[in-house]
Amino acid sequence: MAAHIDYFEDKDGYSFVSTFRYLTVDAPDGVYNLMPGVDVVVGAELKKKYLTPELRDISGRIEFEHLAGASHLIVGDVPISFFDGMPLTLVITSWLGWVDWLLQDSWLIKDNSIVCEIAYCKHTRENVVQWANNGLYSKMFTARGRPDSEVIFNAEEIQQWNVACETIRSMIFSNKAVMGGRISDKGYSRFARFYHFLDTSRRTPYEAVKIAHCCSALESLFSTDTVELSHRLSERVAFLFANNGGDAETVYQFVKDCYSVRSSVTHGSPVPSKFSKGLEDQSETLQSYMRKLIFIITKNKKLFDVLNGGNEGIELYFRKLIFSNVSAV
DSSP states (O other), X not given: OOEEEEEEOSOOEEEEEEOOBTEEEESOSEEEEEETTEEEEESHHHHTTTSOHHHHHHHOHHHHHHHHHSSOEEEEEEOTTTSTTSXXXXXXXXXXXXXXXXXXXXXXXXXXXXXXXXEEEEEEETTEEEEEEEOOOOOOOOTTOOSSOOEEEEHHHHHHHHHHHHHHHHHHTTSTHHHHOOTTSTTSOHHHHHHXXXXXXXXXXXXXXXXXXXXXXXXXXXXSSSTTHHHHHHHHHHHHHHTTTOOHHHHHHHHHHHHHXXXXXXXXXXXXXXXXXXXXXXXXXXXXXXXXXXXXHHTOHHHHHHHTSOHHHHHHHHHHHHHOSSOOO
16 A cells, blocks of 8 residues: 655655665666666765655665665656646556566566565655655566576666667557557557566466466467467467577477466466476576567567567468568568
């Protein structure tokens, strides 16, 4: 539940402060932009702007010391006009929505279990100050199902994170139906549905369930009918990877094996013994394939348009890719 209390100060606007648990930022002191309205602050002197006695009173000693001892802060300074008229509890929920997008995209840089447990928002207007706090309570897990694995991002990786988030969000929201729609809606785009299943896979600790969600993600992007689904989908993924330097046979067999695991999960059966002991490795390898797949798509606008489009265009693309030496896109 969100909560807020009143206070008094003098600068108009919204100021947000939080930190990412299980993330160490190993970068020179500075302010690094992750997305509009969300920055990473590194360095004791720069953090002092946000780690005020007022925040200590609001957050309590334990939480304040956690923020002070963290390698970084996640902050936002937003003009008062941006959220003007919104209840403060809804304002911090909206800001945390942006933060959640960043968490969703962080695995594109490297596997992690980064979470944002609590954030504080200070709203100042005409010398009247209000505070609110809230958090993102859905945990993230690594590909191997670990909930509390520390990860280090350097300055270059922070910049890559910024670029990845901008790219992915632009692709997802290129379809306006995604903004207020449901994943089950007909107008919801293929790519947005694909990415939804990938995000869902990161929120479960069970490797077999992760694999099942990733297979659903692949279906969202590649399937055009239900005939020989696992064979056709594995074939399409394999040829796409081969067209980008991968080994088609290796990818094909791996995706087929993932579908065997998915079938067991979907039908409530035990995972076959030949897969059960290697699920962590299988899940980790599948995540690396999904990461590479996204990079292939983001670097090829025409391919994105094909895979985000209708069945006929996808069928035509893969017929050309499989049965000729002519590049399909």
